[in-house]
Amino acid sequence: QVQLQESGPGLVKPSQTLSLTCTVSGASINSGDYYWSWIRQHPEKGLEWIGYIRNSGNTYFSPSFNSRVSMSLDTSENQFSLNLNSVTAADTALYFCATGALYKGFNYWGLGALVTVSS
Amino acid sequence: DIQMTQSPSTLSASIGDRVTMTCRASQSFGNWLAWYQQKPGKAPKLLIYKASTLESGVPSRFSGSGSGTEFTLTISALQPDDFATYYCQQYKSYSRAFGQGTKVEI
Numbered sequence: 001q002v003q004l005q006e007s008g009p010g011l012v013k014p015s016q017t018l019s020l021t022c023t024v025s026g027a028s029i030n031s032g033d034y035y036w037s038w039i040r041q042h043p044e045k046g047l048e049w050i051g052y053i054r055n056s057g058n059t060y061f062s063p064s065f066n067s068r069v070s071m072s073l074d075t076s077e078n079q080f081s082l083n084l085n086s087v088t089a090a091d092t093a094l095y096f097c098a099t100g101a102l103y104k105g106f107n108y109w110g111l112g113a114l115v116t117v118s119s
Numbered sequence: 120d121i122q123m124t125q126s127p128s129t130l131s132a133s134i135g136d137r138v139t140m141t142c143r144a145s146q147s148f149g150n151w152l153a154w155y156q157q158k159p160g161k162a163p164k165l166l167i168y169k170a171s172t173l174e175s176g177v178p179s180r181f182s183g184s185g186s187g188t189e190f191t192l193t194i195s196a197l198q199p200d201d202f203a204t205y206y207c208q209q210y211k212s213y214s215r216a217f218g219q220g221t222k223v224e225i
Contacts, residue, residue, distance in 0.1 A: 037215065047155075047163065047206055047217040060213045063120060096162055105153030105210050107174060109162035 002026040006113035018084040022097030040093040125218035140221040142207035151211035
């Protein structure tokens with residue numbers, strides 16, 4: 001059973017970089033079978049897909065984030081990470097990491113990490 | 120990028136009702152569509168993938184249909200546990216955009 005867990009600061013100052021890590025168990029991030037993804041959700045709002053990283057290190061981001069986002073893999077820790085720079089209050093949200101088999105969408109999700117952007 | 124539009128945004132129903140919600144895409148992408156259920160404060164749960172394949176463990180009252188640009192999720196007889204928000208998502212293109220959701224309320 002694949003399990004995901006988000007970790008990182010719950011409070012980030014405006015203009016700084018939001019950094020979150022997703023620790024994966026039950027699967028290897030070296031596997032080509034998955035897209036390792038980040039999704040966020042503003043309070044009382046819908047799901048917003050941010051982007052994904054493959055085992056090759058290739059990434060694809062939503063155009064809404066393209067200029068501010070990066071993702072990386074840490075194969076030694078079996079983790080993948082999200083960096084979102086130049087944050088504003090509009091980036092305050094619940095951030096999920098998720099993955100799934102390529103033909104399925106996302107059948108594995110973390111519990112989510114609430115990040116507040118405030119001075 | 121493919122845009123996903125769900126309707127209605129809110130659906131009022133009663134226990135035992137048959138409910139149907141729709142997801143429309145801005146361009147055709149075959150049947151690479153997933154449906155998720157989300158309850159407040161929880162991560163979404165995959166219900167259906169490839170437009171009509173039920174994820175393991177999901178009750179058979181849930182069903183999905185459609186291909187191309189129009190898809191539906193049907194709950195054959197609404198149960199108390201089904202009051203939640205439902206999202207569609209396409210996963211054919213590089214993008215993995217979600218629809219804006221349909222909230223099923225009493």
